[in-house]
Amino acid sequence: MTVIAAHASRATAAWRDSDLSFRLAVIAGLVLLTVAALAPWLAPFDPDQQTLLARLSPPIGFEGAKAGHWLGTDELGRDILSRGLHALRITLGIGMAGASLGMLLGLTLGLIAGLKGGLVDDLVAGAIDIQIALPFTLLALLAVAIFGGDLTVLIVVLGIAGWETFARVVRGEVMKLRGQPFIEAALAAGASPWRIATRHLLPNLVSPLVVMFALSFSQIVLLESTLSFLGLGVRPPTATLGSMVGQGRDYMPSAPWLVIVPSLLVLLVTLVVQLLGDSLRDRTDIRLRQR
Template sequence: MSDTTIGSLRETTGNPFSVQRRIPGKAWRLWVGLDWPMRLVLVLAALLVFAALTAPLISPYEPNAQSLLLRLKPPIGFMEARAGHLFGTDELGRDVLTRCLYGLQMTLLIAVSGAIIGMLIGGTLGLLAGAAGGTADALVMALVDIQIAVPFTLVALLAVAVFGSDMHVLIVVLGIAYWEQYARIIRGEVLKLREMPFIEASRAAGASPLRIAFRHIVPNVISPLVVMFTLNFSNIVLLESSLSFLGLGLSPPTATLGSMVGIGRDYMHTAPWIVAAPALLILLITLVVQMLGDRLRDRMDVRLRDR
């Protein structure tokens, strides 16, 4: 083979390492194209995920290590602060910073798992209702109406009373919290897609309903599903915190951000840092996820993107 042929093949196929060199450049261009609030949000999201994943490595103490001689010590900067306890100590002398890191890890784990379960349940039922129609549609929408009508706190109380306050129970309870929102949105999208010309063309070509659903409908409902996931994730975090605050979360001494706020409410007048640190983390998580969800919606919504 001549050198000219080899050169032409290289130009046609390209250097296999050129794609790897272009990836950092493309990521940098995307980063430069973002405004500074979005950059700040991405940095905060990365820091939160990093802190949750590396909690056992970066925590200065054990999460349940008690020292009654050091109970209710204020954070660094106060006169009675104790060296080594940046965020102070709680009513049992446990390090608040360590508890916050482990609580962040547990809260994110429960919230992500619950949000994924809700997305899978709601997305599947919404796809079934919109694609099948008829009795299936009526049954799914009846379940949606029941979910909306019944107060979710009563459902959580019943689940905890019957099955106990185990982590798996809490994840399932959170998973069925907002599935009806996914079902309604996906059902509406499927009903619109069913009347599109390319669906009619596939049906006229003899494609089976299952092939139409997975080949044409599912790829077109992934975008609203992902956006709905990001917007509902913060609601899951707040719901988990509320249930833990009411004593329906994980049993002590396991730390979640909501349980830390719930336990610390009795010491708000004498030791407000016990509540302030986990409450600020909850606020930061919800703010970051909401801003990411809004930006993702703007990027995926063609009408908003064109504006």
């Protein structure tokens, strides 16, 4: 109990010492995650329920608004608030899964290339160069068009989109750290490559990985929105924030709320993730903690 109390006391002190932007980002992130997790219970309507008599109703406070539809309805009379909550849940899930997949793939290949060197390093470096040179948005469009807009396929496609960034940074950091005295001492002591990677290299890679994960998460959310905007994302009637923007673009002059609501949610998600990434980078960088 004493150890738990000590950890709780240190965590409380760290929270008090943190800057305002970090606190706001953490609170906003927790609110977004909570809202997304509780979307089925918070949504006032079924997100796919169509009420044609209430189609294109404006938000509450505007002339012609329908009772209960706080943010209005779309062209099929579906509640925007309900669809936005469910779309936020799916978009966050896609972003988290895709960024995690890309980080895992890039981290693994970067560690192997940096530690092994030689032919293995040349092969990984060549794959990174090919990935960077190819217009991945077009490849994603092709893959989704061939394999369909299944959620699993979409996550795999979006996850592959950013692995080369992780691999390139991790490979460079490992090659730089490989010549440090503490790595040479571990090698001289007979440490296995697995122990060197997990005990000595990974702690020094946490800070850049946090930054890259935040960037990758935002890029995946935007790329998913692009694919959904073009009609190649998650198949209807399932809603994502990008598909809501894409479906509402034809009604912008007469019903701008169809685009404004999901666009603001995309902006909020990417902003919160970037703020969290920047703040966590400073707190996980070993070199900054040692100063």
